Amino acid sequence: MEIVQKSAPHLRKPNANVVRMMSDVAIALSPLVIFAIVQHGMQAFWILLVSVLSMVGTEYVYYQIIDKMNGEKFRINNKSFTIYNFSVVVSGLIYGLTLGDTVPLVVVAIGGIIGVFLAKLIFGGMGQNIFNIAAFARVFVVLAFGGAIAYEAFIDADAGATALGMLAGEARLDGPINDTYSYWTMFSGIGLPGSLGETSALLILVGGLYLFLRKSFDIFVPLTYVGTVFLLSLGVMVSTDAGWWFPATHVLAGGLMFAAVYMATDPITIPTTRPGRIYFAFGLGVVTFIIRLFGNLPEGVVFAILIMNMFVPAIDYHKWARNKFTVKSATIFSLVVIVTIILTAVGVNYV
């Protein structure tokens, strides 16, 4: 027996580890995966399989090459490879779930490879990435392969647009969307067109509840994010007499719920403090809403996430980042929220 020297603390919290955190996200995603396969058939299964495998495979090959360059011996089980903690699997699943069911598998694979390589690996792997990997891959697919794949496919499908697509651009205030889809359809996602994972608000909430109970994410992020979009759309509703369908659609339709629960809560790419995370989620809400309302891209969420990811170091900067709200910071933040809502509600009449 040997007595070893260590420094305090000598205990670690049981059941707190990265494997658990990441596998919890995978478990929370599983109802969505099943729902996607039921709703979209085997095509959904292949897309998810390809998206996961392309990311996992890229990371595996990358670390084998890095090891080779460092002169280490070849081992099947590479030590830097993060499949054991599910982080790359989760990225792949989220990326796959943001895609539509008509995206060609080749495009899915290219997006996955580029996404994990450019957004994660060259930054230094897990924990070092600045941009949300899934959001990056998704945006890459949209930009590189054009609206042809990402939008026309949706627009052609079913009633002519995603539920949210009807809100974009010129048609944004034209009429109640629930003429086409009932609130129940938009909430449950059954029969609602859209990308694989984003349609069922119900199942997303179930996953979010699971993550909350397991303390595997910070509930304040999705609450603030969805709350901000809701308040902004409420402001617009009041100023344009749009009716209750308007905020309801903004919250339920599109990728908002999905992104709020699974993408905006990825701890690696968001600030570290509670107030910082709330500022971040508020920023996400504002950017998302503005892109949806004034731009003509219905999927504002992934762009919003990438844009806000860039501000994380600024939010976390040591000169002002504090663990708790002070009276001063809470007052300023509340003022900013109110001013933003008023500006948006008034501004919508002039754009």
Add this chain to the structure above:
Amino acid sequence: MIAKTKRVADYKQLTTALPTLRYVDPERVYLSLSTDRAKNYEMFVEEGENVKLGQIIGERDGGYFKQPIYSSISGEVEGTKKMMHPSGIEVDVVIIRNDFKDELHETITDRPDSVIENMSKEEIINVLKEKAIVGLGGSGFPTYIKLNTDKPIDTVVINAVECEPYLSSDYRLIKDQPEDIFRGLKYVMHAMKAKKGVIAVKKTKKELIEVLERELSRFKDLDIEIAAVKDYYPQGWENETIKSAIGVEVPVGTLPMELGVLVFNVSTTAQIFEALKHNLPITKRHVTVNGDAINFPQNIRTRIGASVKDLIRLSDGFVEGVEKVDLVIGGPMMGTSVTTEDVLVNQTVTSVLALKSEEFYEEPCVRCGSCIYSCPVDIQPVNIMNAYKRGDEDALQNLQVDKCIECGLCAYVCTSKIHLTDYMRKGKKFLKNS
């Protein structure tokens, strides 16, 4: 995980129910001459000389304070040697062989209550100084310095929280000698002319509250209150105890006495009683022997100067088949690890823990923020770690690494099992040296 963690696994039930084993007659005692704080000392006895219990055998010089060294038994001085101190460094010790007679030195005489009641603050402080009473909660800070303040004190808080996992020595002490605690508190209140006394104890320790309530009925003439505080870590941190017990918030960097509050550990209070009533230095204390690598965890009342090896032997030794043991003096969250069993028990040893040494696989930080959410002093361990890694002095300053109390909670909660507390220490050192 991504939430505030306030509780740490407790493990106290392993030892609380058992009676305290009395091991007050070791064959030899080893009394440290130098300590981690006081390197210089003078020895007043020679090899072969007979000493009595309570006899001064030397004096330490700690710079701003001098501290007499007392013999905790009667017997014969066998010489000196080097031995490991509970703080993890080697010190000079004097060995005394026990003659099992417990002959008291002539200065050890009881003071009648009537005398104590008429003692002035200065006289009481002198007794505590002379008898080398120090904080027994682990700090070892000389008690008389705490009392020696000009600030008016209106509340004396007794810290009986014992928030570290595994530890139950204070728990057993309260059960075994509740009267000593109340009388010690009475003396301190008398010395400081404090109006109020508060004993802070964990709400979950119902048995202790019962014991203290019963004892309190004998001290009706004093304004003493038993404050049942919430069970979380680090409730035993002085500032946290004060906040929970009497609702006074102590800003980091301020001493409680500036706000009219004095805090004593519960075993220190019992020792203050011994010193004033019986004129005794610290000769015995409760020590918890615990951990998952110990066969029979229990509490032991032992003589100051006993060896840790004996305490482990009395607890049936280490569990067989354990290859690596982490031997900790003090609590598992803040205690020091020592590399040998040959460690002397001094006044500040609250516990001896033998833990199965587990190698934690350190993953890259995922910035989950658990450390930030859990930090009791509201600093940002993860950002401090990153600032330290890039050698950013400015950031370390702004992130207030100096506020860290090294409670160990950040490393405890870390999802990636990163030793953040170590980075906090390095960060502090970095700031100090730059």
